Amino acid sequence: MKLYYSPGACSLASHITLNEAGVPFTAEKVDIRAKRTETGADFAAINPRGAVPALDLGDGEVLTEGVAIMQHVMDSAAPGTLPAPGTLERARMAEALNYVSAEVHKSYSPFFGGIEGEAKERQYALVDARLKVVEDRLARRGPWIAGKDYTPADAYLFTVTNWSQIVGHDLSKFPHVVALREKVAARPAVQKALKAEGLA
Template identity: 55%
Template sequence: MKLYFSPGACSLASHIALIEAGLEFTTERVDIRARKTASGADFLAINSKGYVPALELKDGAVLTEGPAILQFIADLAPDRQLAPANGTLERYRLIEWLNFIATEVHKSFSPLFRPTSTEDMKETARTHLGNRLGWIAGQLEGRDYLMGSQFTVADAYLFTVLGWANFVQFDLSPWPVLAAYTQRVAARPAVQQALRDEGLIK
């Protein structure tokens, strides 16, 4: 398998999940603005949506969209317990988290990165983010991870998205539980390896 990624983008979650799952894979960096891979390939020919992550399978099929890729990875290594078993209520709780992170947190960061966003648009995004992160902080009280004591692919995703706060000067200090959670996830060997591999830490 090959993961197409951009350092620190949402593809980091899939990178973490692949390492946590103990799967064999390679990576190729993508310049999202130029739509080119590190080898010079046209990324739009690989993923016509033009963004990461994209996971190329052994048979050449390409899977896109982070929440789908994360569950696919988890199901390839069920012994690692990165997702509850299919068909269980807990699996739907995981899907619930992945959808919430994707639509309510991930997308709320977008106006803060976009050069064309007005200050009013950014302020609206900050308010929305604050409300959503406050809710997440409440859910994490007394828990190590989103699903309880077990790390799942949803944690890889939330950790990745929370990491963007520094880049857009969004203050997470009102929620100490989020800082503790981020440190807990960051300490995992697989997370450290993914961060090193993407050049985000030495």
């Protein structure tokens, strides 16, 4: 398998998950703006959406969308690691993955388009509102975002909240989120992915 990634982008969560699964894979960096991989390949031919992550499964299939990649990797390479299909725990994990994807991730995206002034302040407020939901969830049913066990949803939340430092957002008002981030950061799979992407 080959993971196509951009350092520090949302693909970091898939990189972490591949490490957690212990599956052999290679990783190739992508210049998202130029749509070229580090070996000079046309990334648009690999993923027509032009976004990371993309996972070449090695059999002619390319899987995109981090939420799908993370679940597929764990289910296929480390069966039994994730909550079983049909259980409430599995639904809680899907709920957390989708919330991070649709709400938290997307609330950071406008910062990378160069917003300023009042628009930027409104966006900070939106990030705060989205993270308050996570903070309250962790306080009620933590210690992990989906409940008592670590899942790829935690890797995803860790990845997107890394962007707070880049965009000047203060995470300190969310102590449960900060504590979760510290636990995720200490995991060997995370340290390995950060080092491979030149982030540690």
